[in-house]
Amino acid sequence: MGQRNAEGRPAIAAAVVVHEGRVLLVRRRVSEGRLSWQFPAGEVEPGEVREEAAVRETREETGLTVKALKLIGERVHPDTGRLMSYTACEVAGGHAHVADTDELAELVWVALAEISGYIPYRLFEPVQEHLDVVLER
Structure with a gap:
């Protein structure tokens, strides 16, 4: 998929940051529908790759320096209609x-x-599968 969705809006890159058996969630001041808690995320800037955007957004939002490990997957988000990518990250x-x-x-x-x-709703299946593996119950 490209860096923009059908309406030409920039793609959103999310960072799935796991550290010491836990995953980082952030609560936005303005919720997007039922999305109040989510992964650190933001728009992919021109010339930026998804993994770089996930790392940058995590640093800007949380002050945390992370390293991208792998792209977990991407989809058009069912609630927002935005093209979303999810990158597995570790704390650096x-x-x-x-x-x-x-x-x-x-x-x-x-x-x-x-x-x-x-x-309270199902996570994107590839993200759930990734978390099931790295955050063993």
């Missing part, structure tokens, strides 16, 4: 905090069993 440095107070209200590290309390 820093301490997670709400760095972008305009965008984020809070963040949390959650265990696999706790995800459904924050995200």
Whole structure:
């Protein structure tokens, strides 16, 4: 898929950051429908690849330096209609905090069993499968 969806809107790159048996979730100040808790994410800028955008957005939103490991998958999001990519990341440095107070209200590290309390609908299947493997119950 390209870097834009059918309407020409930039693609969104999400970072699935796992550290010490937990995954990083952020809560946006403005929710997109039922999407309040989600992975750090943002628009892919011109000339940027998806994995780079996921790393950059994580740093901008949470102050955390992460390293992209692999692209998990991509889809058109069923709620927003935006082209989404999901990149598995590991922490390379820093301490997670709400760095972008305009965008984020809070963040949390959650265990696999706790995800459904924050995200009450099914995760994108390849993301769920990735988390099932790296965050063994």
